[in-house]
Amino acid sequence: MSDASRDAVDREQAAAHGLTEGEFERIVAILGRRPNLVELGIFSVMWSEHCSYKSSRVHLRRLPTAGPHVLQGPGENAGAIAIDDELAAVFKIESHNHPSFIEPYQGAATGVGGIIRDIFTMGARPIALLDSLRFGPLDEPLARRILEGVVAGIAGYGNSIGVPTVGGEVGFDESYAGNPLVNVFCLGVVRRDALIRGRAEGVGNPVYYVGAKTGRDGIHGATMASAEFDDASAEKRPNVQVGDPFLEKLLLEACLEALRADAIVALQDMGAAGLTCSACEMGARGGVGIEIDITGVPQREAGMTPYEIMLSESQERMLFVVRRGGEAAVERIFAKWDLDAVRIGTVTGDGLLRVRHRGATVAEIPNRPLADEAPRYDRPVREPDDLAARQALDPEALRARPAPSPAEALLALLASPSVASTGWISRQYDHMVRTNTLLPPGQGPGVVRVKGTRRALAFSVDGNGRHCWLDPYRGAVLAVAESARNVACAGARPVAATNCLNFGNPERPEIMWEFARAVAGLGDACRALEVPITGGNVSLYNETEGRAILPTPVVGVVGILDDADRVLGGVFRRPDAVIVLLGAPGGATLGGSEYLRRIHGWTRGTPPAIDLAAEKALQGLVAALAADGRLDSAHDCAEGGLAVTLAECCFASGGIGAAITLPAPADEDPVAQATALFGEAATQVVVSTTEDDADEVLARARAAAVPAHVLGRTGGSRLRIANGGGAALVDLPLAEAEQAWSTGLSHHWEPSAA
Amino acid sequence: MRARVFVTLKPSILDPQGKTILGALRSLGYGAVEDVRQGKFFEIDVAAGSAGEARSLAAEMADRLLANPVIESYRVEVEEPGRT
Amino acid sequence: MRARVFVTLKPSILDPQGKTILGALRSLGYGAVEDVRQGKFFEIDVAAGSAGEARSLAAEMADRLLANPVIESYRVEVEEPGRT
Amino acid sequence: MKIAVAVFPGSNCDHDAYHALKHVVGCDAAFVWHKAGDLGGADAVILPGGFSYGDYLRTGAIARFSPIMARVVEFAAAGGPVLGICNGFQVLLEAGLLPGGMRRNRGLKFICEQVHLRVERTGTPFTGRARAGQVLRMPIAHGEGNYYADPATLERLEAHGRVVFRYAAPDGTIDERWNVNGSTAAIAGISNAQGNVVGLMPHPERACEAALGSADGRVVLESLVEACAAARGGAARTAAGGGGAAAGEGTARTGAA
Numbered sequence A: 001m002s003d004a005s006r007d008a009v010d011r012e013q014a015a016a017h018g019l020t021e022g023e024f025e026r027i028v029a030i031l032g033r034r035p036n037l038v039e040l041g042i043f044s045v046m047w048s049e050h051c052s053y054k055s056s057r058v059h060l061r062r063l064p065t066a067g068p069h070v071l072q073g074p075g076e077n078a079g080a081i082a083i084d085d086e087l088a089a090v091f092k093i094e095s096h097n098h099p100s101f102i103e104p105y106q107g108a109a110t111g112v113g114g115i116i117r118d119i120f121t122m123g124a125r126p127i128a129l130l131d132s133l134r135f136g137p138l139d140e141p142l143a144r145r146i147l148e149g150v151v152a153g154i155a156g157y158g159n160s161i162g163v164p165t166v167g168g169e170v171g172f173d174e175s176y177a178g179n180p181l182v183n184v185f186c187l188g189v190v191r192r193d194a195l196i197r198g199r200a201e202g203v204g205n206p207v208y209y210v211g212a213k214t215g216r217d218g219i220h221g222a223t224m225a226s227a228e229f230d231d232a233s234a235e236k237r238p239n240v241q242v243g244d245p246f247l248e249k250l251l252l253e254a255c256l257e258a259l260r261a262d263a264i265v266a267l268q269d270m271g272a273a274g275l276t277c278s279a280c281e282m283g284a285r286g287g288v289g290i291e292i293d294i295t296g297v298p299q300r301e302a303g304m305t306p307y308e309i310m311l312s313e314s315q316e317r318m319l320f321v322v323r324r325g326g327e328a329a330v331e332r333i334f335a336k337w338d339l340d341a342v343r344i345g346t347v348t349g350d351g352l353l354r355v356r357h358r359g360a361t362v363a364e365i366p367n368r369p370l371a372d373e374a375p376r377y378d379r380p381v382r383e384p385d386d387l388a389a390r391q392a393l394d395p396e397a398l399r400a401r402p403a404p405s406p407a408e409a410l411l412a413l414l415a416s417p418s419v420a421s422t423g424w425i426s427r428q429y430d431h432m433v434r435t436n437t438l439l440p441p442g443q444g445p446g447v448v449r450v451k452g453t454r455r456a457l458a459f460s461v462d463g464n465g466r467h468c469w470l471d472p473y474r475g476a477v478l479a480v481a482e483s484a485r486n487v488a489c490a491g492a493r494p495v496a497a498t499n500c501l502n503f504g505n506p507e508r509p510e511i512m513w514e515f516a517r518a519v520a521g522l523g524d525a526c527r528a529l530e531v532p533i534t535g536g537n538v539s540l541y542n543e544t545e546g547r548a549i550l551p552t553p554v555v556g557v558v559g560i561l562d563d564a565d566r567v568l569g570g571v572f573r574r575p576d577a578v579i580v581l582l583g584a585p586g587g588a589t590l591g592g593s594e595y596l597r598r599i600h601g602w603t604r605g606t607p608p609a610i611d612l613a614a615e616k617a618l619q620g621l622v623a624a625l626a627a628d629g630r631l632d633s634a635h636d637c638a639e640g641g642l643a644v645t646l647a648e649c650c651f652a653s654g655g656i657g658a659a660i661t662l663p664a665p666a667d668e669d670p671v672a673q674a675t676a677l678f679g680e681a682a683t684q685v686v687v688s689t690t691e692d693d694a695d696e697v698l699a700r701a702r703a704a705a706v707p708a709h710v711l712g713r714t715g716g717s718r719l720r721i722a723n724g725g726g727a728a729l730v731d732l733p734l735a736e737a738e739q740a741w742s743t744g745l746s747h748h749w750e751p752s753a754a
Numbered sequence B, C: 001m002r003a004r005v006f007v008t009l010k011p012s013i014l015d016p017q018g019k020t021i022l023g024a025l026r027s028l029g030y031g032a033v034e035d036v037r038q039g040k041f042f043e044i045d046v047a048a049g050s051a052g053e054a055r056s057l058a059a060e061m062a063d064r065l066l067a068n069p070v071i072e073s074y075r076v077e078v079e080e081p082g083r084t
Numbered sequence D: 001m002k003i004a005v006a007v008f009p010g011s012n013c014d015h016d017a018y019h020a021l022k023h024v025v026g027c028d029a030a031f032v033w034h035k036a037g038d039l040g041g042a043d044a045v046i047l048p049g050g051f052s053y054g055d056y057l058r059t060g061a062i063a064r065f066s067p068i069m070a071r072v073v074e075f076a077a078a079g080g081p082v083l084g085i086c087n088g089f090q091v092l093l094e095a096g097l098l099p100g101g102m103r104r105n106r107g108l109k110f111i112c113e114q115v116h117l118r119v120e121r122t123g124t125p126f127t128g129r130a131r132a133g134q135v136l137r138m139p140i141a142h143g144e145g146n147y148y149a150d151p152a153t154l155e156r157l158e159a160h161g162r163v164v165f166r167y168a169a170p171d172g173t174i175d176e177r178w179n180v181n182g183s184t185a186a187i188a189g190i191s192n193a194q195g196n197v198v199g200l201m202p203h204p205e206r207a208c209e210a211a212l213g214s215a216d217g218r219v220v221l222e223s224l225v226e227a228c229a230a231a232r233g234g235a236a237r238t239a240a241g242g243g244g245a246a247a248g249e250g251t252a253r254t255g256a257a
């Protein structure tokens, strides 16, 4: 009998660790005895929602994960797709919502550090980041402080480690005031034959601890009070981790160098649940055991207990399984980079995670059940009672309200922080380091070339919580469509996706319903658009004082451009170009629109309907036209509708204006006018093309059965939008519109600029 | 009157800067150095009727702006005029 | 023994951090604040036989590494064990 | 001909400089590790951008003690061309190879954007192919590029034409509005007295290909290649070049390890 069976805990301690009665019984059954405190801690973190996906797994199973480009689907540190015969792109998105509320700078910074580690643990060099952010309205000082801290944190970490942040998105709603969302996407590149997985193999292979020292960071608050600990550890500790981008930069270089030396069998970063999670998951994936002696774990603080060492979430650490004989190479490489690399264990054949400390066995748990037999809950779902009320949008009620003129409404929308220029944010991000960035932030999706090839990769993160709150299924479909459409607008073929599911408390049936519906929509859209999901992240319990955030699935689609020189931006490039609307001109609705929110303070109606076959045809057409060099620019129509899209096509163009006529017939009704100008529709793209190419563009659209409509021409220094009868609804100096747009966000910090 | 607010990371919080500086000092040959932590301070010239008033003003500013209570702690000193 | 090295920008050099903080404090309503300068300090635990030795070691480290004499000046304090 | 790109822990524009030299400008480039004992026979040295030692303490403060810096100091003293870009510039300041120091940007934020520079001096190995007054478009990406020189130093720099680049309007006008980070006299780059050591905050290596937004930075790297070729041509001159006093700001600091 091992020493681990001593000092068994009871049900009360299990409950204090957040484990249910049923879960505790399951642990007892797996072990054949009651766990000790260290084991209880290990089970509690491995079976936490965060690590085990116990509420979401039954739904995630329905996502499509296979496709011709997919090299690695969900289940590893990140997904991977083929770029060509030689290279792979590795990417994933992760959330760091709760830590970013507690300490915006460090929360966001460590989030960036975590997702970058997920990419290089696959052997890939991280080459780009995107961020998807949500905050409360900026008239609240707290929201401004959180945004400022989060942006500085992303910049602080990303800039320092030398991975460019090439794009992203930001949105605002009251529901995020006490629970901001910080989702970060990272993409890396690796030779396909050098892709590595976190699968421990080879009995007798040594296990190494590398990177930063372990401190008492992030050890779960509830368990800290336990009488087992000395006074020093029981003292109330801030549950905040501080990132060290410098150390991670060294870790990144050392890991890639050790991988090139072929000294490593498997590696995994120590993220949530730290050493516990990395050891257990690597063992479970490989069907082997891992024995570690944590006495030798480099420690930052004195007197750490085995419980604390196993559960610490200190950043910038990794666990390696080293190829026998490769020890010297690993140690030499880590010494070169001035990093700790300490042998702490061995791969064993018994399938157990065995933890030893100062000569005693302090935990002994079968890996497989610990990792894979976590409870799964098919939690009850219930459609919210007020769903019909949410979706009701009475045009009469709207007509009865005072409304600004179309020009005033356009200026107000352009100045809305959700629409306005994010230059104040992206200027703080080094978006050029590594010299691959082909589109500056704000001009479309992120696009980076792949050095050594003719290709480039385009990627975009998108999500609209308002749409999902009104209809989670359709909202998720729209998010996938928008993200893929953005990628297509740069001239890329969308090939795969990742996702981050930000929701409230899954134990509430209405929230679980939102989640289930959103995942169903995600799956259907990804299938139809042929962008399989290669991984992602789930963030639940996003609530403050019982009030959940808007359900916010964020989708990141990745696409491939065969010819990097053919990359397309969203901004007009010359005067006298022909402006064409591709996609069905009808279908725009004010339901769930930015217009309703900004002008009337309403989140109501149903978001735009979408036909996924038409969407696929549109995306294929845009990418093909771009590849043939037939387009000057392509811009997806999203928040703010056609009028805002047109304005955005003019901004940053060096002052090229436009004059267009709306496709809708003339209508004096203000609601109809607002719908034509600001209504939002899926499946629309505004392109510009030269006079010479315009006929070809229209002919190709006809052949692809994509509706195409010539809107007008670029040129002049005004923005003029006429109705079907030719009367101007909007006629503004471009400079005035651009001023509203460029200061809409920044004036919250730089009042003088407004 | 001049108040000084000294801000440091709370003891258990990782101090990457201090750690890196420690490494640099060691490699410059200062083997006797055991630990380094970095902090910041603010010298605030404030019109106050008394040292006590200056102190409480400085503490309030530290609470509200100068220190991040989640990870930092602070200490206030007041330099009384004529005493330096 | 613990030495503290306080580093500030030289008085003649405009301190962008101090200036920004001054602006922020004023806009928080602290009109009584006349000037703010920000500096940094290092707490150095050093094995030294005497306070004098600790002081001169710290000063040397400041000269060589911790302060940049082109733009900064520094001051050293030693905390004698048993006296705190 | 070979150009060395130094790699400090935390350098992150080292690959960018290497790429621009090797694959765009087409000259031989080699990385030199910060612990290396020599420069590998290079004809010129680039100290690249990044966050050496995390920029903890002060930008460039720790890197300047790297063993390779002792070799760079000797190389510079012998008249060898040394270019410090961004963090590399900061290292040169800390090492005393160039005068002055860096403060946080005015506004305290990191700034990454394209700026315009006016070429103020053409005689250096890095501006030989530029025209005086030429305006170059290049990105900056830094949080601490607010250059400071005291009045006496500034006077010396101006009097001897050692200001190499200034932040300017697209038409070359110098005025405070275009002084993006608040630098003394809108200085973006300077040289030592001999002109063989130049540091600048903007990134010429990121501006070598039109697809990246500008190819204006090529003039800097191509000037360097030309200068190295010329130096090889007249090899005899090299030893005489610096007169052995290149560190001579009087501020070169003690004890490069």
Ligand SMILES: Nc1ncnc2c1ncn2[C@@H]1O[C@H](COP(=O)(O)OP(=O)(O)O)[C@@H](O)[C@H]1O
Residues within 6 Å of the ligand: A050, A051, A060, A063, A073, A074, A075, A076, A077, A078, A079, A092, A094, A118, A271, A272, A499, A500, A501, A533, A534, A535, A536, A537, A538
């Ligand atoms: N929404 C999702 N869709 C698909 N796969 C997911 C999703 N959420 C998580 N996964 C997958 O589950 C695995 C575990 O993810 P996670 O716990 O976030 O990893 P980490 O240890 O990096 O935090 C990963 O392979 C991830 O891609």
Ligand SMILES: [Mg+2]
Residues within 6 Å of the ligand: A077, A118, A269, A271
């Ligand atoms: Mg991971």
